[in-house]
Each structure stands twice: as structure tokens, then as C-alpha cells.
Amino acid sequence: MKTIACYSIKGGVGKTASAVNFAYWAAQEGLRTLLVDLDSQGASSFYFRVRNPEPKNWGKRFFDSAHPLVKQIKESDYDHLDILPAHESFRNFDSLLHQQGGKHNQLKKILRAVKSGYDVIILDCPPSISFLAENVFAAADAVAVPLIPTTLSQRTFDQLLAFFDQNNYPQAKLRPFFTMADGRKQLHLDTAAALRKRYKFFLKNAIPHSTYVEKMGVHRTPIDLFAHASRANSCYRALWREISDSVALGEDNHSKQGE
Template identity: 45%
Template structure:
């Protein structure tokens, strides 16, 4: 079983959209995939639940060992794709992790799933916290969307510094440009100078496209909404890069 995360210090950078689209594409490639929505806002749960009314469970039962993680899993409407919905109690997860003696509860919780799941995708809330630390430790690779702006690049640099400080193997962090709009001069400038500003970045650039925004309205991945779109093609290329990294 491989575990990857989509993570950013900034909100609104296309993190959840990337997590959901990659989860869908992985499942369609025959990879048994689980997406865990760790963000209390629950956006990826919304995308995958569609019109179904899905409620997550309180984390207390999992933390106290009263319920195995398998009881938190829901089957999506897509073959090979399951998800753990978010719950408002996730906002207290950092506190619970701080109180635990475990080195990495996230990794321990996921371990029993290895027989039935090939890929776990963690959709993380935007913060620097104990949860961030455990997610980065538990993940074989972490993918970081970066908008082509100075503020977003600064957040990427902060994340690198955090990983270095916590000895979390910064080499496992993989940034990629997201919500890119070449009509904006700054976006063009930073994209064209990618080797300078984002030298370790993936080659794929996710565009700022209206069809990505429609995911929230329709509750479906871009590949289902507009498979011929530029955005759908970009996510397909992103999935191929990710697959090459995780094996």
C-alpha cells in the first residue's frame, strides 16, 4: 500500500480538487483507492458523495480504539474508490494527536487497510500542526499545489523549512503549479521561470478553469464532467507523473 497526501499551507489553491481528481483517475486505472478527507470543511467528501447524504463519524471512537478504521469507510459511486468522510470533530484532531504517546497515529490507523487498499490519498487541512507532521511522516510522497504568485511560493518555502526542521525528508515534497492563468503577467513570469522558482516541481500545470469550479456544483470529478477539457487532460498528466513517483 502506498500513501500520498495533498497538502498546502494556503487554502484555495486547488488542493482538494487535485486530491479528488487523482483519486478518481487512480481508481479508473484499476488501483484500489481510498481518499481520507482530513479537512473539517469536508470538500472532498462533498465531491465524492454526490447527491448522497453521507455523514462522517466522530474520531473519538477511532482514537480510543473502540472502532477500527474500516468502519469509517464509505464506498463512492465509482468502482475501486472508497472514502472516509470528514466530520466536524476533525477540527480537534491536532489536540488529540498531541495527547497521544504514539509516534504516528495516522500511520497506525491506516496499517490494517494494506491488504485491501493499494493507494491511500490524504486530503489535508491548510495548517502547520501536529497533524501536518504526522501526515508528512506517514506519506510516501506529498504533493503541494502552488499558485504562480509570490505569496503562494512563500508558503511553499515555509513548508520546506518546516519539513527540514522536523526532519521529515523534504525530498518527499513535490510542488506543482495550480490554478495557473497565463492571461496574468505574474503567472506567465513565474511559470516561464519555473526552473528558478520551483526547481523541484512537477512538469504538469493545472489551469484555472471553470470546469474545476463546477465540481462543487455537480459533485463529480472533472474527468466525468468534461473529459475533453484542458483541465481534464492536465489532471491525467498529473496522475501519470504521480504514478511514476510512487511506483
């Protein structure tokens, strides 16, 4: 089982759009997939039409034990894809984690407890470097970081790299990729080229700026369901394949099928 986080310090950069399409493609490939919506805004739960859990302050029990967590997992409309929806109390995750003893491996521990049912867990994360984010860095095998190719994004990415260094998280976990890229904008082209030159580990595939990604909110489905032939759809599919290959997910799946 592998855990892949969609994470950025910045808000509004395409974490949720990516988590939704990655989870969809993983499930389409036959991987038993769990999408965990860690953001109290509940955007990925919304895209998959899954309702927020009812219990008040459910977030308080999130890190306690697997049983209450497993009870909140919902089936999606798609084969092999389950969703752990967000809850408004998730906005208190940082203080909850501190109450639990302030350890960095709380999320990893609780995900390990549910992992046997899944081949891949995808985390849709809220923005910012918080204590929750550190738990995400510890839990994830790969951290997919969407970047709009602009100067400010470059700056925040440098901050993330510095944070990883200072806190001994392996940079090898990072899978940065460009999104909302507009080939008509010289700034986008120049920034993407400069970043690719500086950091060899940027992913090859990128997501263009696309009205179809915006329309996911109208259709409340992954892009494939309403714009199968679009470039954004094929780019998300290729990007997912690149990420899954980079954590050898396909191999896990092949060996499972060969068992």
C-alpha cells in the same frame, strides 16, 4: 501500498479539487483506492456525495484502532474507490493527537492497519502547519503541494521547505505543482519560471485556472464525468500519472497483476 497527501499550508489552493481527481484517476487505473477526507469541512466527501458519519465525536476514536475506522469507510459511486468521509470533530485532531501521546506516527500507524485492502490512500488535508500536518508528512510517501504561481504562494512554499528541513522530514517527499495557472498573467508566468529554475523538483504537469474545476461543486463529480474533453481534465490525468509514476505506483500494480 502508497500514501499520497494533498497538502498546503495555505487554504483555497486546490488541495481538495486535486485529491478528488487524483483519487478518481487512480481508481480508473484499477488501483484499489481509499480517499481519506481529513478536513472537517468535508469538501471531498461532498464532491463524492458521501455522507458524514453519524457517531458523535467520532474523531476521538479515529486513532484508536483500525476497527472503528474501517466501519466508517463508504463505497463511492465508482469502481475501486472508497471514501473515509470527514466529520466535524476532525477539527480537534491536533488536541486528539496530543492526548494520544503527541507522537508523529499515529496517522501512519492507523493507515497501516487499513492498508492491506488498498493500493493507494489519498489524503485530503486541511490547511496549516499543525500537528496533524506533521503526522501527514510522516505517513505520506509523497506530499502533493498545489501552488498558485504568485508571490505569496512562493513565500509559503519556502516556509514549508524550511519546516521540512528543521524537522528532518525528507524534502524528497514533496511534489509541488502549479494550479489555477493563468497563462495570460505575466506574474504567473514569471513566478512559475522562477520557481522551476530554483527548485528542480517541481512537477512538469500543471493545472490551468479552469471553470470546469469550479463546476465540480455543481456536478459533485470529478471533472471527467462532465467535461471529459476539457484541458483541465487531461491536465489532471497527466498530473496524476506523473505523481503515481514518481512513487512507482504503476509498478506496484503491474507486479500485482503479474502475480
